[in-house]
Each structure stands twice: as C-alpha cells, then as structure tokens.
Amino acid sequence: MKKICFMHQASIGDMLMVTPTYRAVKECCPDCKTVVVTSHAGYEMMLGNPHIDKLISYRKGDPVLPIITSIWRSDVAVIFDYHYRNALYAMLALIPKRMGYGKDLINIHLEDEPLELFEPLKYLAAVAPLGIRTDDLTLTRPVATDDDRAHVDEIMRSNGLSGDKLIIIVPFSLSAIKDWSTERYRELIGRLRSKGYATAIVGGKDQFERAAREFPDAINLCGATNLRESAEIISRARLYISGCTAMLHVCSTTDTPSIALYGPTIPEQWAPKKNCTVLYHKLPCSPCYNLTDAPCRDNRCIKSISVDEVWAAVENILG
Numbered sequence: 001m002k003k004i005c006f007m008h009q010a011s012i013g014d015m016l017m018v019t020p021t022y023r024a025v026k027e028c029c030p031d032c033k034t035v036v037v038t039s040h041a042g043y044e045m046m047l048g049n050p051h052i053d054k055l056i057s058y059r060k061g062d063p064v065l066p067i068i069t070s071i072w073r074s075d076v077a078v079i080f081d082y083h084y085r086n087a088l089y090a091m092l093a094l095i096p097k098r099m100g101y102g103k104d105l106i107n108i109h110l111e112d113e114p115l116e117l118f119e120p121l122k123y124l125a126a127v128a129p130l131g132i133r134t135d136d137l138t139l140t141r142p143v144a145t146d147d148d149r150a151h152v153d154e155i156m157r158s159n160g161l162s163g164d165k166l167i168i169i170v171p172f173s174l175s176a177i178k179d180w181s182t183e184r185y186r187e188l189i190g191r192l193r194s195k196g197y198a199t200a201i202v203g204g205k206d207q208f209e210r211a212a213r214e215f216p217d218a219i220n221l222c223g224a225t226n227l228r229e230s231a232e233i234i235s236r237a238r239l240y241i242s243g244c245t246a247m248l249h250v251c252s253t254t255d256t257p258s259i260a261l262y263g264p265t266i267p268e269q270w271a272p273k274k275n276c277t278v279l280y281h282k283l284p285c286s287p288c289y290n291l292t293d294a295p296c297r298d299n300r301c302i303k304s305i306s307v308d309e310v311w312a313a314v315e316n317i318l319g
Contacts, residue, residue, distance in 0.1 A: 001130070005035040005071040005095070007079040007086035008042065009058070011174065012227065012246035013270075015042045016139045016253065017119040018080060021127055022051040024134035035071055037086070045227040048143030060085075068093050078126055100126055116268045137273065141235075141253035142228040152225070152232045159200070159219050163236040167192055167199045168256075169218065170242035172207050177288075177299050178243045180261050182214045187307045188241070189218055192314070197238070202230055202247060239317055241310070243302065244270055252276060259313045263302025264288035277313045279305050 004025060008018055015038065025034055035054040038046060043057035056070050067089055071077065077090035079100030090098045117125075120137045144152075155161075171185050189199045198219060201211045205223025212220050225233060230247060234240055235254035242248050243261045251258045252272035260271055262280035266287040271278045281304040288301070 001029055001032045001075040003033045003035065003074040004029075004076045004078065004130075005037065005074040005090070005093075007037050007077065007083075007090065007100070008081055009037070009039040009083070009086070010081040012041055012045060013249045014081070014119070015039075015045060016246070016249045018123045019049065019051070019140035020120045020134060020137050021123045021132070022049065023136065023140060024124065024132050025127070026051045027134060028132050035074065037067060037071065037089075041227065045142045047228075048145070049140055050143075051140065064089065071095065076130060080123060080126065099129065116266065118273070119269055139249060139253045139272075142231045142250065144228045144232040148226070148229045148232055152229050152236070155221065155224060155229075155233065156236070159198075161198055161200070161219070164238055165197050166237040167197050168202055168234050168237045168240045168251075169199050169215075170202050170240075170245050170247040171215070172203050172210070173243055173245040175264075178245075178263055178265060178302065180243055180263075180302055180305065184307050184310075186215065186217070188310055188314075189215065191307075191311055193217065195318075197318075200233075200237075202233070239314065241314075248272065248276075257317050259310060259317070261302065261305050261310070263299065263305075277317065279309055279313060281305065 008015060022034060025032060033053045034051065036046060036052050037056045037058055040057050040059055043055055046052060046055055054070060056067060058067055071093045073093065074095045077095040077098045079086045079090065079098065087098065169185065171179060173179055192199055200219040200221050201215050203211060203222035208220060208222040211222045231250045231253060234251050234256055237256050240251040240256050240258040244265045248258060248260055249272060252274050258272065258276045260276050260278050262271065262278060264287060267278045267280050281301060283301050286301060
C-alpha cells in the first residue's frame with residue numbers, strides 16, 4: 001500500500017482507542033501515507049500524532065471537495081464509524097478497497113466484534129485483512145504545543161496548584177447513568193481536602209456552571225483547557241478519578257494513576273489496561289447498552305460503589 005485513508009468521527013474516547021492501529025500501520029508499512037478524516041474535536045486531539053501523515057477535520061456542512069481530493073485514489077479506505085457520507089466519499093474518491101464496520105457502499109463488510117472485546121482490538125481487527133497487526137495496545141498521547149504547556153503553567157500558578165497535591169476529578173460523562181453521584185464525589189473531595197490535597201474538576205465549558213454549583217469546594221477547570229491541555233494537566237497530577245469517560249482514556253496516555261468507576265459499561269471492553277484501578281460490581285443485568293434510549297431507572301451498578309471503597313483505592317495509591 002502507498003496510501004490508506006481512515007474515516008473516524010466517533011467520540012473522543014473512541015478516537016484515542018484507534019491510535020494503536022495508526023501506529024501499527026506505520027510499523028508494518030513504513031512507506032504508506034496515512035490520511036485520517038475526523039471530527040473537529042478529533043482534529044484537535046490528533047494534531048501532531050506522529051503516525052498520521054495528513055489530518056482532515058470534517059463535520060456535516062463542510063465543503064466536500066477538499067476531502068475527496070485529499071483521499072483521492074487511496075489504495076484502501078477504512079471506515080471505523082459507519083455513515084453513508086463516509087462510504088460515499090470513499091467511493092467518489094475512486095478508492096478500490098473500502099472496508100470497515102458497515103454495510104452499504106463498502107466492498108468488505110466486517111461484522112462487529114464481541115462487545116466484551118477490548119476496544120483497540122476491535123479496531124485492529126478491521127485492518128487485520130491487510131496484514132496489519134501489533135501487540136502494542138498503548139494509546140498515543142495528544143501532543144501538547146509550547147502554547148498549551150505555557151497555558152497549563154499559568155493555570156497551575158494562578159490556582160496555587162502543585163502536582164504532588166493535585167487530584168483531577170471528571171464527574172460528568174456523555175451519559176448520566178454512567179456517573180457516580182454528586183453527593184459521593186463531594187464526600188470524597190472533603191476527605192481529600194482533609195489530607196491536604198487540592199481537587200480540580202475537568203470538563204467541557206458547557207459543564208462549568210454545573211461544576212460550580214455542585215462542587216463549590218473544588219477548583220473548577222471546566223472549559224479552561226483544550227484536549228491537549230487536559231492531557232498535559234492530568235499528566236502533572238498525583239491521581240485521576242472518574243467514571244467511564246473520554247478523559248479516563250486521555251489519562252491512560254500519561255503516567256498518572258487512575259481510579260475508574262464502572263457501572264453500566266464493562267471494564268473488559270473499555271477500561272485502560274495501564275496504571276488503572278477499576279471498581280466495578282457486575283450485576284445480572286450487566287452490561288447495559290441502553291445509555292440514552294432507555295435509561296435505567298435504578299442504576300444499582302454505579303450506586304453500589306461506596307465512598308469507602310473509592311477511599312480505600314485512593315489511600316492505596318497515595319500511600
């Protein structure tokens with residue numbers, strides 16, 4: 001292969017999960033040019049990735065011709081998150097082999113792998129027919145620029161933060177039933193404060209007001225950092241705590257230890273394999289994939305994780 005293009009516009013966590021595949025392509029085919037078409041958020045996070053030769057940002061409504069031109073006559077198109085637009089663009093670009101997880105307009109249709117399979121392995125399975133394989137499932141960290149690092153320096157300085165006393169908490173995910181309760185996070189923050197640790201809430205700018213209202217005793221960094229800066233500030237912290245969120249996977253690209261609280265989703269598929277303490281109580285109804293269409297009214301899985309259980313994990317890591 002001389003040129004391969006990837007279509008991937010899923011969530012931030014999924015985008016990180018595919019980075020071992022990009023690296024594997026370069027290891028197995030070092031002279032192959034890789035082109036990745038992703039979302040605007042994916043562009044921000046993948047910018048500077050050493051295994052991507054050309055990165056294209058796209059969302060509905062953007063001009064199509066630049067995309068067609070960039071992927072024109074690639075040897076292969078791999079479509080990770082199927083959408084008819086992705087498949088159509090690959091066909092219009094006269095790419096002879098179009099493969100991935102989908103149906104229409106794709107020459108090779110791969111059935112989804114079992115849900116229990118670790119997510120990076122699912123992406124690697126999609127390119128296995130091309131002879132692309134690797135045992136290295138390490139996720140590639142978003143590359144911070146000098147400006148990103150300088151901004152994080154200023155955030156740390158202005159808030160009086162030092163890395164050895166900083167705990168990062170990400171309490172909000174895309175699905176509320178995956179989230180531990182506000183009351184339990186508050187109790188945990190109180191215990192951390194009593195031991196001299198500062199807690200910072202990281203999230204999107206749309207979560208700023210909620211974080212300020214629900215966690216008045218924590219430093220509110222929601223919206224203060226882009227994705228690369230979030231990875232940078234997490235890398236400087238002593239510990240990271242959250243449920244099943246994209247930032248958990250960002251943390252796994254750093255050396256910062258994490259505590260992951262799993263409820264409806266299963267750690268076998270989603271939990272980081274590196275430096276991560278997973279708290280999870282499997283129930284007869286686990287896993288649950290109705291995260292938006294039919295939300296669980298009981299939510300026993302995530303509620304079954306107690307503050308004492310999390311605190312024991314915190315003490316084990318902090319010493």
